[in-house]
Amino acid sequence: xxxxxxxxxxxxxxxxxxxGQWNIxxxxxxxxxxxxxxxxxxxxxxxxASNGYSTIWLATAARRINAKVITYEFVPxxxxxxxxxxxxxxxxKYVQIIPDDANKRLGEMKEKVxxxxxxxxxxxxxxQLKLLEPKFNSNAIIAADNVISHKHVLEDYLxxxxxxxxxxxxxxxxxxxxxxxxxx
Ligand SMILES: C[S@@+](CC[C@H](N)C(=O)[O-])C[C@H]1O[C@@H](n2cnc3c(N)ncnc32)[C@H](O)[C@@H]1O
Numbered sequence: 001x002x003x004x005x006x007x008x009x010x011x012x013x014x015x016x017x018x019x020g021q022w023n024i025x026x027x028x029x030x031x032x033x034x035x036x037x038x039x040x041x042x043x044x045x046x047x048x049a050s051n052g053y054s055t056i057w058l059a060t061a062a063r064r065i066n067a068k069v070i071t072y073e074f075v076p077x078x079x080x081x082x083x084x085x086x087x088x089x090x091x092x093k094y095v096q097i098i099p100d101d102a103n104k105r106l107g108e109m110k111e112k113v114x115x116x117x118x119x120x121x122x123x124x125x126x127x128q129l130k131l132l133e134p135k136f137n138s139n140a141i142i143a144a145d146n147v148i149s150h151k152h153v154l155e156d157y158l159x160x161x162x163x164x165x166x167x168x169x170x171x172x173x174x175x176x177x178x179x180x181x182x183x184x
Pocket of ligand 1: 021022023024047048049050051052053054055072073074075078100101102103119120121124
């Protein structure tokens with residue numbers, strides 16, 4: 001992690017404390033970063049970028065392993081902040097931003113996907129996972145945030161990834177709870 005990116009993450013963490021951004025925790029960002037470095041996905045998809053705090057973690061890892069991030073965010077003010085924060089961090093060239101509703105656009109994606117980070121509306125995770133499944137490469141990994149803080153609304157998602165035999169799934173007690181599911 002270079003010093004400039006560390007400073008930007010730090011500023012965004014302060015902003016997040018004021019509210020309205022709903023960013024992942026620092027430790028969740030570090031966990032996703034380490035997992036990406038270890039597993040070396042080529043194409044990473046994020047649903048729900050907000051102002052780009054999590055996207056900066058994903059793109060910093062992507063830069064190290066020569067991967068690409070595709071991220072979806074449909075609120076125009078958030079997209080503006082996302083672009084500006086990625087530019088400040090010199091990471092914009094590793095990220096393709098789709099400024100639209102992921103539910104409308106995920107199905108159009110041409111790329112095969114290796115790593116997904118779900119952090120949009122909690123009641124849409126399962127629908128988004130199903131839209132992405134036909135695009136998965138073997139051993140694709142799905143990281144879903146808020147599975148402890150929003151466990152009731154995520155019941156259908158958690159039931160699916162923990163009972164469908166095509167996934168191996170594990171809960172990590174990090175931040176608001178992260179479910180890591182891998183295609184086996
Ligand atoms: C929890 S915040 C994301 C925080 C961000 N991942 C981070 O940690 O920095 C959720 C974001 O997802 C966006 N969002 C929710 N549903 C979406 C959808 N279907 N398509 C695109 N963006 C969506 C919201 O506008 C909001 O900015």
